[in-house]
Amino acid sequence: MTPYYSKPPQAGLLAHFRSLADASALPLMLYDIPGRSGVPVETETLVRLAEHPRIVAVKDAKGDFKGTGWVRARTDLAFYSGEDVLTLPLLSLGAVGVVSVPGHVAGPQIGRMIQAFDDGDPGTSRELHLQLLPVLTGFFRTQGVLLAKAALRVAGLPGGPVRLPLVDATAEETARLVQDCADTGIDLARLHPSAAAATA
DSSP: OOOSSSOOOHHHHHHHHHHHHHHOSSOEEEEEOHHHHSOOOOHHHHHHHTTSTTEEEEEEOSOOHHHHHHHHHHOOOEEEESSGGGHHHHHHTTOOEEOOSTHHHHHHHHHHHHHHHHTTOHHHHHHHHHHHHHHHHHTTSSOHHHHHHHHHHHTTOOOOOOOTTOOOOOHHHHHHHHHHHHHTTOOGGGSSHHHHHHHO
16 A cells, blocks of 8 residues: 555655565555545556566556556556446456455445456446445445444444444444445345344
8 A cells, every 4th residue: 555644756656665566475466545645656656566577456546547547558457446436437447356345245246247347248237336336335424444344243244343543333324334235235134144044
């Protein structure tokens, strides 16, 4: 992830990511999320980083479709959507998937949307995207991790509490998320077999 708070220049990002890739035996996915870090990884920086053999992918939460297109045209970097509501348009630019918070509960539906696109059926993919909008946006009415953990608790799955300075979702926020999921066709209380048995 782009280092936050320090707001490094692009030369600093190049040095930072290259040093991480040099120190790792594993392939790296860069996380471009200027809304959290304060600094985007610019197009030319991504192109230069793609020259490193262990920098292989980008989790793109920037929403710069023109820049993403240029990077895709000039590199072999695999792009993953890092903002769920942008997954479908990023697929049209050659993205290969999504790193998803709502995927904790809507993974099969998101997978069908991506598969429909890959199968050459953009109409079905678009319909599935539109059906998913309540849950894709609902998870981000507040901090996504708060609602992800709340959703897991409702579903009877382990998630644990959040750590300070975050605090758990309120009852009202959780109820709204349950409704967002229901509007998408997901019954959180029956998502996991043990939860379904407990409520039967």
